[in-house]
Amino acid sequence: MNVAVDEFGKPFVILRQQEKKRLTGLDAHKANIMAAKAIASTLKTSLGPRGMDKIIVSPDGKVTVTNDGATILQKIEVEHQCAKLLVDLSKSQDEEIGDGTTGVVILAGALLERALRLLDKGLHPLRIADGYETACDIAIKRLEEIANEQDVSYSPVKNAEIYKKAAYTALGSKVVSSCQDHLADIAVSAVMAVQDKERRDVNLELIKIEAVTGGRLEDTCLVEGIVLTKEFSHSQMTKTVRDARIAILSCPFEPPKSKTKSRIEISTVEDYEKLQACEKQYFENMVQRVVDSKANVVICQWGFDDEANHLLMKKGISAVRWVGGAELELVAIATGGKIVGRFEDLDESKLGRAEVVREVATGTEHQEFIFIEKCQKTKSVTVLISGGNGVYVEETKRCIHDAICCVRNLVRDSRVLGGGGAPEIAASLAVEAAAVKLNTLEQFAVQAFSEALLEIPMALADNSGLNVFDMVAKATQMQRTNCHVGIDCLRGSVGDLRERGIFESLHSKVQQLSLATQVVKMILKIDDVICPTEIQ
Structure with missing residues (x-):
């Protein structure tokens, strides 16, 4: 021993x-x-x-x-x-x-x-x-x-009632049971918005669940579109853009870097000014390509240089940076746009479209979100959950997921017990x-x-x-x-x-x-x- x-x-x-x-x-x-x-x-x-x-x-x-x-x-x-x-x-x-x-x-x-x-x-x-x-x-x-x-019958009205009862049952055993009627409505609405009626199936990847700490559970809402936990990259950019034409970029707003090991030696003020002017010209060319494509919103996977950010703001273009790859792909699918890897390839045909793109601050901590609503190509929805603390919000996310899955199962097979x-x-x-x-x-x-x-x-x-x-x-x-x-x-x-x-x-x-x-x-x-x- x-x-x-x-x-x-x-x-x-x-x-x-x-x-x-x-x-x-x-x-x-x-x-x-x-x-x-x-x-x-x-x-x-x-x-x-x-x-x-x-x-x-x-x-x-x-x-x-x-x-x-x-x-x-x-x-x-x-x-x-x-x-x-x-x-x-x-x-x-x-x-x-x-x-x-x-x-x-x-x-x-x-x-x-x-x-x-x-x-x-x-x-x-x-x-x-x-x-x-x-x-x-x-x-x-x-x-x-x-x-x-x-x-159950295939009547949409009767089906919606059966779906709600099933979601209500799934939520009854959860910590959110006090608000289960409201959350059941949200779960049913989310599934019915994205369901494929011909295949009788639901792609759950089109239903995103986001959470914000602060507020009441009753403030939980369904957004007809995509919600990004980001803010516009400049405080003076337009906060609400209607008839949005979205450029979806996987390339950074930065000057190109050499593919080989190299360095630039600057020995005089004139050399430094030339370098600065060259960089500014690169940024102006990049922003001009965005303007020429008639985009009024930019969503980029990478960051922006301050110079590029300022130029975008001056041109009246609202921009979001550091968007994850999965979210970028979801935006492209929903808006019908193409993810562009080089500025040279950007044109009007590559743009995604949405009715409204706006920045919203919510919760007690005024957390910022970007709402991309009423996308043109695909119906994607986002459940935005409000709650008093992080632990409660995380459990609510799991509850909503269970309710959505329960309704999804009935879409696949409408027989119930x-x-x-x-x-x-x-x-x-x-x-x-x-x-x-x-x-x-x-x-x-x-x-x-x-x-x-x-x-x-x-x-x-x-x-x-x-x-x-x-x-x-x-x-x-x-x-x-x-x-x-x-x-x-x-x-x-x-x-x-x-x-x-x-x-x-x-x-x-x-x-x-x-x-x-x-x-x-x-x-x-x-x-x-x-x-x-x-x-x-």
Whole structure:
């Protein structure tokens, strides 16, 4: 046994024998499952509209307050290999769907917990994995049957109402729930502004989310265009430009530099004046090319020399400098302009167009933004979030992202399910009924899958301070006649959540079941944990 000290000076113990111990067989299965269960239990209290938030402090002291499953797992340090699989599981759900990151990890943890019991009884891991796969197919089929009964029409008015209810549900579990009606409207408007109706898809890159510290959450707004966290490069430039013709430059307003090592020796005042005159002539030529192209706004990826900045101001051209490459590309796509790499190539055909470009100062700190509104080519929108402090604003950004993803999923597949654990209860009953008909060892795994599905409604009830077994028993009993019955956490009752306007996307639920089952099967097939130090 050795005593070591970490970077903060705190002692900890390293047990050498335990460190070198190699886990195989059932011991490996148990260790892997216990590590994954620990991750799931961390997120369990964050599920649902009454779920708790977590405060996470990074090594550099940065504080994050959130109940988003993917964010929590991304911020914490995980060492165990199988626990990292659940972190990746949540990340996959977040990237593919954008919502349901907490539920998918809780479901995977519940499946592993019941798999451990079956392993203790002597059931082979592969038989458990096969049973889980069978049960997953049954559950997905049942959810699709339920969703078909609830298929929304393609009427834009009715769809907008369904979209808002889905976004409202996604925001209900967040810290911004007090303003969820306003934010749900913004999420729906953002998606409907950029959706591709022919392909029934949404390019989320066209929806940008910016934040400003200060003001109220109710001041959050949707800008029909692009917002840059910049200001015009000169204080006397025109702050509002209408009928904007935008030159998008990836070349700096600077004299050309020699491609070889060279130097200029200045020995007299006349030499210095010649150099200064030459530089000024370069700047005048650059600005004149901008004027000749009939541009009245310049957006540049690089900086300006003071001389160039002054000349642009005198010519009545408003300019923005140090714009990032990704933002520059987004401006080009939205305005229909071309990114110009040399001043010689700049002409009127390369310009982007927008109805208005203006500088706006907002928030208690009067932070400046450049609004490029009503772009000619592509509809891009920006959600500008206001909040009291940086921590609150960052969490609001995550909330808005989840709501937008939820609406995007409905654009792709308009079938919806009731919330409040109703889909899990309906799937559990279907899987349980199928398990009775099986006469193989997989029957036990299928039955365990049915029990694990109930972990979601049980967690919802528990986090809401309700009687867990009473609520789940009532919902299960009522589900036999109405498959949309779930737990209404806000009212503390059981009822048809479809009628109460609480919706979830079928696509999201199917993805949760599929991803959780795949990861659990992967963990069950691991029977040996080999450290790199053991391979000599």
